[in-house]
Amino acid sequence: MEGAFCFEDSVFSETRDRRAERGPPYTAKRCEPRWFTEDENNDDFTDVPTTLKFRADLAYRQEEFEKALNEYNDCYLLIPPANNAMRRDVQESQARCLIRLGRYKEALEIADILRKGAGNTDHLTGTLNLQVTIHSHLGNLQESVSWLQQLISLHPFNPCFWISLAESYMSLFLATNVCRDISECSNTIHLCSDCLNGSVRTIDIVKNRDHKTIQGHCNEHFECPPSMKDCTHREQLWMWSCASFIRARLLLQFIQPQHASFVLENNLNTQDHIEKQLNRFGLVEGSKLLLAEVMGEDLLAERVTEEGHIDTKTTQTLSSFIMPTDPEFRVKWFHKINSILLAHG
Template sequence: MEPEGWLIGCEFEDSVFEEGPERRPAPPAPYDAKRCEPQWFDEEAESSDDVEVLTVKKFRGDLAYRRQEYQKALQEYSSISENLSPTNFAMRRDIWEGQARCLAHLGRHVEALEIATNLENKATNIDHLTTVLYLQLGICSSWPNLEKTISCLQKLIALHPFNPWTWGKLAEAYLSLGPALSASFASPQRQNGFASSDKTIKSTFPPSGRDCLLCFPETLPESCVLSMEARSSTLKSIPSCMAGKRGTMLPETQMKACASLIRARLLLQLTQSQQTSFALEKNLRTQQEIEDKMREFHFQEDTLLWIAEVMGEDIGPEKMKDEVYAEVKSSGPVALTGLVTASLEGFEDKWFGKIRDHFCSLEGHLQSEIQILA
């Protein structure tokens, strides 16, 4: 009779507990690194490997670009593009980017932008799209094409809403756009447009209607409590205020620039505690530059605090989640492009709509009182 509690299948062979023969690792195979002379790819080399031939041409193009020989670099890149396999996506992106940069340096901005747009449409993830948008930004900035520059910056912010440097660049673009739009009022032939170095570009910002938003930068919508005498004086000064603003910068453009600067400052303050050395120095220096620029708007402190509250509503540990990454983590080019396009269409309403509506309501209230006082 078998012992009580004996389990069937739990027997082990003695060989299981025997020590096996000692195994010694084989010596590693000798490795002989390939050594190349400096600029070895400058010499004509015959090779049956098509990939190696294209790689050599790529190196030549990169070296020519570094030497600022843009026409030569463009020729090298173009010769590669003609013979490159359609499945070699990584090198194809590099070649197209090189061609676009060369064309921009050669003053052929339209062709450069066409290549960059093609790259944007073929981007498959956020990293690729971000790189392409920075490429477009460089092309448009060297053009200069302010309308497309602003569009690129808005797309970048749609992808990375917590990047202070992009917000700062957007503010600079709005500040540059203001004088260009104001100049369009003086020329009937250029109404609603502004001249770039290559062509006249239609502006996305209308010359009238909501442009008188910031005629009263000294007052805050919620705290607009004036005595009747002071209010009468303020209301009567509206026409001269509007005329002065239009002579320099359209008020709505000024509002967008101001809000963008405040957003950049808030984000810089958020990252300040995590930085040291030169990064911290640059952060503090930029904050000071923003402070100096804010004084030029002549807003009262209450107004700036209110705008900061609006522009910082999503800034916080519990809210700072880049939802774009979750939505497009595994999306294709169509979904990625569609998401950015949708974000771009509602960009100004999302970020500036609340501020604009407050100033619009204030303006409407004061305009009605103008008629009463008149």
């Protein structure tokens, strides 16, 4: 076996003292508060786009939206083409300034550019969120619902998106009290002046003695569907809203054991809010259990993380992802409920 293991003599030599090679101790650079508000021509400013973005972010937080937009515009012109992440971030910020300034058409143009340039699910999530915000400000409820359904298709375990969808469905349901036949409306429903940003404030309801009336949003009344045998689109909206609220509550219950302190408090408060909404909608306990069983069929505790997402990589390429259409989304989530309710009358 001689010669099988050969070592250099240096292996057995003493460890070299490296202390003499050490340089001066590292001292982190400290920035003064709001350092970015100083003159960017100063020698200390090596990254002008970042400086301008910080200024714009501060102006936006202070609700100086025109000033923020100008800063974002200047910043965008200086961002290197290769820095795609920062360019998208600033573009979305530009769009949100335009929303606050009431310039919705320009905001939609930016949102469309971002959507076409989305390269992964994170990009698409931000774009869809932006679309929801724009159409909510415009009062375009059906458009908001459509974008929310796409968001949920990307993130089916996110309770916040399900709550937003439930509230949007209910706003559409209440809006049809003004437009009795939803098929007579245009594809995009604009609420009356009594409805602000999709939040129903005051709506006159024509009471029908064959229908049960119960308390709803803002102490108003709306009609609870008496039966699903004559299930109109308006009554489907009511059922979809209830089902979405229950789905959100199930997700909150799954992640509740992982929460503590104020996060747990927020979780429980949200569950309580959902329960109050369901009671106002006149949903009986048996129906709640039925909806919970159907809307929770795909839930496994070990698959739901603290953020309400599946425990896999969060960012995925879009090449393998196919976005369902609105009808496909509703078939996936609500067709079974429709069938059960029709069977039970």
